[in-house]
Structure formats: structure tokens, C-alpha cells
Amino acid sequence: MPWLSTLMAVPVLGAVGVSLVKNDKLAKQVALAVSLVVLALTVVMATRFDPASAERFQFAEVHQWIPRFGVHYGVGVDGIALVLIALSALLVPIVILASWHDADGTGAAAPPKRSVRTYFALLLVLEAMMIGVFAATDVFLFYVFFEAMLIPMYFMIGSYGGVQRSYAAVKFLLYSLFGGLLMLVAVIALYVVAEKNTFMFPELIGAIQDPGTQKWLFLGFFIAFAVKAPLWPFHTWLPDAAAQAPAGAAVLLVGVLDKVGTYGMLRFCLELFPEASKFFTPLVIVLAVVGIVYGAIVAIGQTDMKRLIAYTSISHFGFIALGVFAMTKDAGAGATLYMVNHGFSTGALFLIAGFLIYRRGSSRIADYGGVQKVSPVLAGTFLIAGLSGLSLPGLSTFVSEFMVLMGSYERYKVAAIIAASGVVLAAIYILWMYQRTMNGPTAESVKGFTDLNARERWVVGPLVALLIVFGFFPKPMLDVINPAVDKTLSSVHVTPFTPAVAEKKGAGQ
Incomplete structure (x- = not known):
């Protein structure tokens, strides 16, 4: 069975069906049903994945697309791609259920420009693109999905977002197109210089030997x-886009789309340009550490909930980039695990913030206070999601952040120590936001709040459960991730790190 093609085809066909339905409620139900089918297919596919397989990519499909230029429809997954596809398939039905009224215009600061059916069709199209970008094993096909993802997200922000949605959508598009243009030039140059007459990723590994050429293509x-990630200082589009996007779209933007950037660094930058990656590692480590500290400090001063969460993500993406370029097994596995756990954590934060905004009509932190007294379940889930944002032990984000810091410390002690300060800063911005919104006297505008209803509990419940389960038992995910990280590092020709103490002990014996 062509698993990956099926996973992409089902949401596309579902989007067509949603757009043809005349009733808005039925359109939502069809979109939710389609997304659940995709999730079920993903689960079945994941059970058939063999982490110990000698094959680099499983469920592979390769078909000629543009034979003249060696372009193929090539898809396949290793452990890294599989967990990110699973993240995408899990978040989409949760987002659809959470966004049940996002396109209705109920309580929105600005009325939607397009129909309800269009919004849910765009969500399904975006799901197909997200699966495609992680599954692509042809570099040109990856680029196509990399750029195509912009279209549905641009319309979701620009047509269903807040008051400044047009500005945020255009800024998001321009930044992404600028990065995509540079990548297109590099993809074409890679094809020409490699002289392999193919864009297939496995065949391009090791094709560029000249260090100077590697450096330019790497850049x-x-x-x-x-x-895309976004890594400091390329981050300025994210706070505006996340603040203006509907809560559900913000979850997919920060929880999945931005992971394409860090996934690309791990998949393509390290393996296609290993020597250039080692050359630029000190620079990337500095950018990552600055991003960790900068994002956390700026988050502390935010007055808008969604902008605060966006800046926390800039800090988290610094941790992921640090783990990728530390080039140790623990750091690489931790960075991949961080991509998934960040999707759970930030997804929960954005969705609960969206529930608050729907009730109050404002994203300003100062407009809340004492929510815990009138909506204890909402406040409790917000606390768990917030604690996951500061990587509390017992929650899944702690495992990934700990692995990144320990793996990075093996090679870059100073960077890891400075990065660890982000944990302290995270406690400040998360707990301060919780205190100002949930504790204290109950604000007049909050007294009429209702607690989470059944639909909203079904939205938040799975994410909270996953944060707790993988916090205590991350082994199933790590068993899938570790072999893929090992193969990636072997392609970069990185030798396992041996601590100096062990070296001295071995010499003494």
C-alpha cells in the first residue's frame, strides 16, 4: 500500500468534499472525519515501521516526475520524519475541533473575509502539505512542498485573523518567500554542481566534495x-503572524510549519554539506544561544498572551538548533524529541489562550484575573501547559530539553551553561503570566466565564495526557528516533564524543 501517498491524498480529497458541501456544520463534520481517518492511517503505518531496519527510508515510493531534469516523486520516512508526520496528523483533528467557531466570526475582532467551508478546506490542504514536506526524499519535491505550505497558511491568517491580519500575513509571506528564493538557487546549484542528473536526496549525499562550494550551498x-524555524535574528515575522492568526492556525504555524526549518537543518544541511556544517557550527551555536536568552527575556515583557507564547517559541527553537548543531547523539535525539514535545506544549498553550480570548474578546493579559475561581478546569489545564513550557520534570518537554543540554555540554560547555539560563527565565514568564491571568481578584469581565465544555476538554485532554505520558515514558519515541539520528551523524562523519575523564582512565589502565 502506498502509505505516504494515501496520507496526502485523503486530506486533499477531503478538502474538495468540504468545499462542495453547502451546509457549514456538515463541512466541519466532514473535515473532522477526514482528519481522523488520516490519524488512524498514520497510527497503522507507524505500527508497521521497523526502527531496526537496514533501509534508510521505509514506505518508499519513487516515480519519475520530470525525467529531463531528474525530478522524481520520491517519498519515504525514517524515524525523524515519522514522528513529525505523526505530530501533524495528531494536531490537525485537535485544531479542527478547537476551531469549530473560528471562521464563524463569533466574538472575532475582525469579521472573516471568506466562508467557513474555505477555512476547513484550507486546514486539510495544509495537512497534506505538512505530511508531504516531511516525507519528501527528492530535494526538488521537498522545495515544492516547502513553498506550497505558505499558501493555505497565508489565507488562514489574512482572511480569518485579527485586526492587523493583512499586515501579519504579508510579512509572513515575504519573509518566507525570501528564504525560499535563496533555497531555490541553492537547490538548482546543487543539481548542477553534483552532476548526478537527479534530485534524490540519498544519491546527493557526499556528491559535493569541494569545501568552498559546500559553504555557499549550505548558506x-x-x-x-x-x-522558517525561526532562528534569531530571522524571527521578527513570527510574533506578528502568531498574534494575528486564529488560535488553531497559530498551533499549526508554530507547532508544525516552523519545525520544517529545524527538520531541514538536521536532514539536509548536515548530510548534504557536512564539512560546511562543521565550519559554521560555532556561528549557529551563538545564534541559537542568543535566541534562547533573547526570546525568554522579550517574552517576560509581553502584554499580549499570543505574542508571549510566540516569543517563548523563539527561545525553544534556539534549544532545538543548539541540539542539531551540537552533533552528538543525545543532543540530536533530544532536538528531534523537542520538535514533537514543543508541538504538544505550545499547541496546548495557544488553544487554551484561544478559549480565553473567545470568552473575553481580548488577548491582553491585563484584561484577565481570577479565572481560576470561575473556571478551575481551564485554569488547571493552562497551568499544566505552562509548566510544560518551562520544562518541569515529569512533563515531556523536560526530557527533550535535558537531552539537548547534556548532549551539547559534551562539546560546547559554555554554550550549554548559558542556554540553561533559559530554563530560569522560562519560569519567570510562564508563572508571571499564569499569576496575572488566573490568580488574584476576579475581574468583572471574567465573572461570567464558563468552564471548559465537552468539546474543549476533548481538545486539551489528549495534549495534556501526551505531555504527562511521554514525560515519564519517552522510550517508545526515542526508540524510533535514535537509529535515524545515528545514521544522520554517521553521514556527517562525526565521531562519538569521549569525555576527557574516560580518556585518562583508559590511558592509566
């Missing part, structure tokens, strides 16, 4: 991925 790919 073309890396800047595009740094904009």
Missing part, C-alpha cells in the same frame, strides 16, 4: 531554514 539552505 542557501540554512538561511531558508532559519527564516
Whole structure:
């Protein structure tokens, strides 16, 4: 069975069906049903994945697309791609259920420009693009999905977002197109210089031997991925886009789309340009550490909930980039695990913030206070999601952040120590936001709040459960991720790190 093609085809066909339905409620139900089918297919596919397989990519499909230029429809997954596809398939039905009234215009600061059916069709199209970008094993096909993802997200922000949605959507599009243009130039140059007459990723590994050429091509790919991630200082589009996007769209933007940047660094930058990656590692480590500290400090001063969460994500993406370029097994596995756990954590934060905004009609932190007294379940889930944002032990984000810091410390002690300060700063911005919104005297505008209803509990419940389960038992995910990280590092020709103490002990014996 062509698993990956099916996973992409089902949401596309579902989007067509949603757009043809005349009743808005039925359109929502069809979209939710389609997304649940995709999730079920993903679960079945994941059970058939063999982490110990000698094959680099499983469920592979390769078909000629543009034979003249060696372009193929090539898809396949390793452990890294599989967990990110699973994240996408899980978040989409949750987002659809959470966004049940996002396109209705109920309580919105600005009325939607397009229909309800269009919004849910765009969500399904975006799901197909997200699965495609992680599954692509042809570099040109990856670029196509990399750029195509912009279209549905641009319309979701620009047509269903807040008052400044047009500005935020255009800024998001321009930044992404700039990065994509650089990547296109690098993709074409890679094809020409490699002289392999193919864009298939496995065949391009090791094709570029000249260090100078590697450096230029690395920069073309890396800047595009740094904009997408976003890594400091390419981050300025994210706070505006996340603040103006509907809560559900913000979850997919920060929880999945931005992971394409860090995934690209791990998949393409390291393996296609290993020597250039080692050359630029000190620079990337500095950018990552600055992003960790900068994002956390700026988050502390935010007065808008969604902008605060966006800046926390800039800090988190610094941790992920640090783990990728530390080039140790623990750091690489931790960075991949961080991509998934960040999707759970930030997804929960954005969705609960969206529930608050729907009730109050404002995203300003100062407009809340004492929510815990009138909506205890909402406040409790917000606390758990917030604690996951500061990587509290017992929650899944702690495992990934700990692995990144320990793995990075093996090679870059100073960077890891400075990055650890982000944990302290995270406690400040998360707990301060919780205190100002949930504790204290109950604000007049909050007294009429209702607690989470059944639909909203079904939205938040799975994310909270996953944060707790993988906090205590991350082994199933790590068993899938570790072999893929090992193969990636072997392609970069990185030798396992041996601590100096162990070396001395071995010499003494």
C-alpha cells in the first residue's frame, strides 16, 4: 500500500468534499472525519515501521516526475520524519475541533473575509502539505512542498485573523518567500554542481566534495531554514503572524510549519554539506544561544498572551538548533524529541489562550484575573501547559530539553551553561503570566466565564495526557528516533564524543 501517498491524498480529497458541501456544520463534520481517518492511517503505518531496519527510508515510493531534469516523486520516512508526520496528523483533528467557531466570526475582532467551508478546506490542504514536506526524499519535491505550505497558511491568517491580519500575513509571506528564493538557487546549484542528473536526496549525499562550494550551498539552505524555524535574528515575522492568526492556525504555524526549518537543518544541511556544517557550527551555536536568552527575556515583557507564547517559541527553537548543531547523539535525539514535545506544549498553550480570548474578546493579559475561581478546569489545564513550557520534570518537554543540554555540554560547555539560563527565565514568564491571568481578584469581565465544555476538554485532554505520558515514558519515541539520528551523524562523519575523564582512565589502565 502506498502509505505516504494515501496520507496526502485523503486530506486533499477531503478538502474538495468540504468545499462542495453547502451546509457549514456538515463541512466541519466532514473535515473532522477526514482528519481522523488520516490519524488512524498514520497510527497503522507507524505500527508497521521497523526502527531496526537496514533501509534508510521505509514506505518508499519513487516515480519519475520530470525525467529531463531528474525530478522524481520520491517519498519515504525514517524515524525523524515519522514522528513529525505523526505530530501533524495528531494536531490537525485537535485544531479542527478547537476551531469549530473560528471562521464563524463569533466574538472575532475582525469579521472573516471568506466562508467557513474555505477555512476547513484550507486546514486539510495544509495537512497534506505538512505530511508531504516531511516525507519528501527528492530535494526538488521537498522545495515544492516547502513553498506550497505558505499558501493555505497565508489565507488562514489574512482572511480569518485579527485586526492587523493583512499586515501579519504579508510579512509572513515575504519573509518566507525570501528564504525560499535563496533555497531555490541553492537547490538548482546543487543539481548542477553534483552532476548526478537527479534530485534524490540519498544519491546527493557526499556528491559535493569541494569545501568552498559546500559553504555557499549550505548558506542557501540554512538561511531558508532559519527564516522558517525561526532562528534569531530571522524571527521578527513570527510574533506578528502568531498574534494575528486564529488560535488553531497559530498551533499549526508554530507547532508544525516552523519545525520544517529545524527538520531541514538536521536532514539536509548536515548530510548534504557536512564539512560546511562543521565550519559554521560555532556561528549557529551563538545564534541559537542568543535566541534562547533573547526570546525568554522579550517574552517576560509581553502584554499580549499570543505574542508571549510566540516569543517563548523563539527561545525553544534556539534549544532545538543548539541540539542539531551540537552533533552528538543525545543532543540530536533530544532536538528531534523537542520538535514533537514543543508541538504538544505550545499547541496546548495557544488553544487554551484561544478559549480565553473567545470568552473575553481580548488577548491582553491585563484584561484577565481570577479565572481560576470561575473556571478551575481551564485554569488547571493552562497551568499544566505552562509548566510544560518551562520544562518541569515529569512533563515531556523536560526530557527533550535535558537531552539537548547534556548532549551539547559534551562539546560546547559554555554554550550549554548559558542556554540553561533559559530554563530560569522560562519560569519567570510562564508563572508571571499564569499569576496575572488566573490568580488574584476576579475581574468583572471574567465573572461570567464558563468552564471548559465537552468539546474543549476533548481538545486539551489528549495534549495534556501526551505531555504527562511521554514525560515519564519517552522510550517508545526515542526508540524510533535514535537509529535515524545515528545514521544522520554517521553521514556527517562525526565521531562519538569521549569525555576527557574516560580518556585518562583508559590511558592509566
